Each structure stands twice: as structure tokens, then as C-alpha cells.
Amino acid sequence: MMAQVPIDAGDHLLRKLPNSMVEDYSVMEVTPHSGLGITYYEVDVCKGAAAQPTQTAIQHITNIFHGSNSRANINSTDNSINIQSGFNLELVRDFAAQVRSAKASLPDAQRQKIAEPLAMLEAAIHSSSPEPSKILGALRSIKSVAEGAAGNLVASGIVTMAGSILGG
Numbered sequence: 001m002m003a004q005v006p007i008d009a010g011d012h013l014l015r016k017l018p019n020s021m022v023e024d025y026s027v028m029e030v031t032p033h034s035g036l037g038i039t040y041y042e043v044d045v046c047k048g049a050a051a052q053p054t055q056t057a058i059q060h061i062t063n064i065f066h067g068s069n070s071r072a073n074i075n076s077t078d079n080s081i082n083i084q085s086g087f088n089l090e091l092v093r094d095f096a097a098q099v100r101s102a103k104a105s106l107p108d109a110q111r112q113k114i115a116e117p118l119a120m121l122e123a124a125i126h127s128s129s130p131e132p133s134k135i136l137g138a139l140r141s142i143k144s145v146a147e148g149a150a151g152n153l154v155a156s157g158i159v160t161m162a163g164s165i166l167g168g
Helices: 089-105 108-125 132-147 153-166
Strands: 012-016 021-035 038-047
Touching (some): 132 153
16 A cells, blocks of 8 residues: 655645755656555656745844834835924924014015914914924924025025924
């Protein structure tokens, strides 16, 4: 009686080559033979897919994040927006005071457009319980208005300062 062999027609045999390529053979037929007290199997194969480089499965991934602008992009496009939940309220107060004092140096269009978000920012930071979403929204608006004054030194300073508070 012949033992059951754990290979059948339709199975694949993979042969790793010294250059790390892998040959794929499809099993067409398995024929048992016996003689001189031993049993052996003849396996007819057909070379399957072309040789392919082996791929190593990733066993462990470690991501270490530090700072307000941290992110990981793995096979993806980064369309994210950073929202920094913690910021220094005193720094925001100083920023608002500096924008208020330098507002006169902005071009007329930006001076008029920046008034409303600046008033919103000042109201939010002087509130008894400042709401981060209102502060962040006002900071983004002020930054956006200042970005519209290309070439103005004061506007460039406002953009830089707002960007550092917003984390980007």
C-alpha cells in the first residue's frame, strides 16, 4: 500500500534561485513508484509564471511621531490638514496686539479685510473661556488675508507669525 503524498495536480512548486528570483512550476501529474523497498514519486511539472523577485513580508512597523506637524504617508498622497489643538494663548495675544499696531502699514484692501477676523480673534482670546476653534479660524483668516498682500513686509511678518502659531 502506497502512502498518500501531500501534493496534487494543480499545486505549485516554488524554486528559489541564488539571485533571489523564484521559479514557479505547476504540478501536472503525480505518479507513485516503488522498487527495491522504497517508494518515490515522479512529479511532472510545467514552468508556470515567469521568474519573479521574492517579496519579503513586513513583520513589524514602528512609527514615532513628535511635534505638531507629524504624519506618516505610506503609499498615499498627503491631503491632510494639521489642526493643532494646543497653542500658547499668550503668544496669540501678542500676535493680535502686533497685528493691531501694524495694521496701518498694510495695503488698503488687506487693512479692510483683516479688521473683521482680527476683531473675532481679539474677542475670542479675551473671552472668559476661549474657544480654540474660533481662535484657529480667526488666525487662518488673518493669515489668508495677509497672504494676499504679496511683497508687503508687514504682511509677510503676519503670515510667518500666524503660520508658526498654526503649526505650518
